[in-house]
Amino acid sequence: MILSFTAIDASAQLRNFFYQQEELENALDILSAIASQGDTLLNACIIDEKSRLELPVEAFDGQQFSDSIKQLEKQWQTVLSESTRTTEENDTWYVELTRQRVKLYEDRLDQLTKTINQLEVLYQHTEDYMFNERLRTNLINRYSSLLAQYGHYRTLAQAGQKQALERLSLLECC
Numbered sequence: 001m002i003l004s005f006t007a008i009d010a011s012a013q014l015r016n017f018f019y020q021q022e023e024l025e026n027a028l029d030i031l032s033a034i035a036s037q038g039d040t041l042l043n044a045c046i047i048d049e050k051s052r053l054e055l056p057v058e059a060f061d062g063q064q065f066s067d068s069i070k071q072l073e074k075q076w077q078t079v080l081s082e083s084t085r086t087t088e089e090n091d092t093w094y095v096e097l098t099r100q101r102v103k104l105y106e107d108r109l110d111q112l113t114k115t116i117n118q119l120e121v122l123y124q125h126t127e128d129y130m131f132n133e134r135l136r137t138n139l140i141n142r143y144s145s146l147l148a149q150y151g152h153y154r155t156l157a158q159a160g161q162k163q164a165l166e167r168l169s170l171l172e173c174c
Contacts, residue, residue, distance in 0.1 A: 003027040005044035005057075007034055014042075028065035031055070036062030091171065098168045105161035112154040119147050 021027040041057035123143040130136035
């Protein structure tokens with residue numbers, strides 16, 4: 001990466017600089033060192049391959065960045081290396097969660113089946129006992145629409161239950 005910046009030095013001369021750097025924290029430390037010497041940074045950027053990152057020159061007040069960045073990197077390394085759960089705990093948690101999901105699908109399917117059965121009874125009752133033709137047609141159309149809608153919901157729930165059962169069998173076998 002290339003560090004590019006413009007500064008006004010102590011003798012009020014405008015200077016352009018380009019430095020080849022491998023690490024970002026070193027480039028930031030160079031800018032801080034220049035600011036600590038009393039030079040005024042006008043602009044600064046990092047150029048890396050095909051990208052350009054403008055740096056806020058007001059952030060460079062003479063304090064080094066490298067120590068803070070390395071400390072932050074160590075903290076992240078520690079956090080990333082620690083596992084919050086063991087593999088066995090994760091497996092148990094996923095199995096239990098998937099069992100709950102299967103149970104939810106079973107309950108949903110029971111509810112949908114009861115609703116569909118009730119709608120079928122209402123549909124048949126309307127067909128057999130409703131003599132007002134206009135009202136009868138409206139109700140039959142409404143019940144037909146609801147039966148189709150709830151039938152679709154049941155199909156979706158069955159597919160979800162099948163998927164959850166397949167996942168559960170995979171989790172439990174291994």
